[in-house]
Amino acid sequence: MHRRVPFVVAAVTVMIAMFAAAPLPASAASQTVTVRYGPWTIPAGTMEAPGEITNSLSAAAKPCGSCDIVGERPDLVYADGTSANMDTGPMLHHFVIGNLAARDLVCPAQPMGDRLWASGNERTAKEFPPGYGVAVRGTDRWVLLADLMNYSAAPKTVYLSVTYTIAGARTTTPVRSVWLDAGGCLSSAYSVPAGPSTRTWTWPATVGGRLVFLNGHQHADGVHVSATDDTTRTVLCDSYAEYEEMGGMRAIVRMGVCAGDPVATIRPGDRVTVRSYYDSPAAQTGVMGIIHAYLAV
Numbered sequence: 001m002h003r004r005v006p007f008v009v010a011a012v013t014v015m016i017a018m019f020a021a022a023p024l025p026a027s028a029a030s031q032t033v034t035v036r037y038g039p040w041t042i043p044a045g046t047m048e049a050p051g052e053i054t055n056s057l058s059a060a061a062k063p064c065g066s067c068d069i070v071g072e073r074p075d076l077v078y079a080d081g082t083s084a085n086m087d088t089g090p091m092l093h094h095f096v097i098g099n100l101a102a103r104d105l106v107c108p109a110q111p112m113g114d115r116l117w118a119s120g121n122e123r124t125a126k127e128f129p130p131g132y133g134v135a136v137r138g139t140d141r142w143v144l145l146a147d148l149m150n151y152s153a154a155p156k157t158v159y160l161s162v163t164y165t166i167a168g169a170r171t172t173t174p175v176r177s178v179w180l181d182a183g184g185c186l187s188s189a190y191s192v193p194a195g196p197s198t199r200t201w202t203w204p205a206t207v208g209g210r211l212v213f214l215n216g217h218q219h220a221d222g223v224h225v226s227a228t229d230d231t232t233r234t235v236l237c238d239s240y241a242e243y244e245e246m247g248g249m250r251a252i253v254r255m256g257v258c259a260g261d262p263v264a265t266i267r268p269g270d271r272v273t274v275r276s277y278y279d280s281p282a283a284q285t286g287v288m289g290i291i292h293a294y295l296a297v
């Protein structure tokens with residue numbers, strides 16, 4: 001069954017497809033909504049100097065006016081819907097979608113608001129345990145930041161395609177985004193020396209609750225990134241980078257995820273530390289080490 005839904009188009013081109021999905025055992029059925037952001041044409045580049053563009057923060061469409069998002073799957077695609085990846089040039093260096101109507105739990109001064117969704121080229125899909133979701137409200141204002149690269153000698157036109165699995169508003173236990181960033185609070189990028197290195201950053205937890213989903217993000221030469229509760233000496237999640245050869249480069253194709261009901265519980269005041277481990281053949285600037293977690297408070 002295909003249906004059209006009322007939809008407010010933001011300042012980006014949006015294509016929307018809606019499909020009825022298998023009913024959930026819970027009270028409400030879920031369905032998937034694919035939102036396309038873009039397009040962007042990334043200039044030609046080379047392996048040594050990839051073409052790169054960063055969009056200025058722009059309004060981003062939500063998959064619904066008001067709903068609960070129980071899953072999210074990002075991809076970078078060409079106009080025909082096929083995946084655009086480093087084997088043909090484009091790299092999703094990263095994207096972040098924030099909600100300006102709320103503040104980031106870890107970093108309230110963050111200009112992107114509450115950072116709800118993000119990924120690098122690993123394109124990690126998020127699926128919350130049954131019964132949990134990110135609440136979307138009519139007053140929420142989403143914004144998108146995207147950084148795209150191109151290793152091809154020809155310019156490439158791509159879209160960011162995000163497939164959201166949504167359920168009815170207020171049908172799930174809400175989760176808050178918890179952005180744990182080895183780069184610190186306001187900026188994610190940091191530098192690593194040649195050889196093994198570790199970078200840490202600690203969040204004194206301002207709230208407690210149940211962590212139900214966590215995923216890591218690193219750049220090339222990252223080994224793994226973990227989050228621990230140093231107060232209770234608990235490893236919350238240890239996310240390893242998995243590599244494959246793509247377009248003649250060693251590329252991160254997966255980052256580990258931790259999901260459970262719950263994965264762990266944290267208490268207000270606990271010292272939650274993110275540790276990012278790299279082993280780089282040469283010194284690098286602009287790397288990242290992030291654990292993006294979702295907490296039922």
Ligand SMILES: [Cu+2]
Pocket residue numbers: 093094120217218219287288
């Ligand atoms: Cu990154």
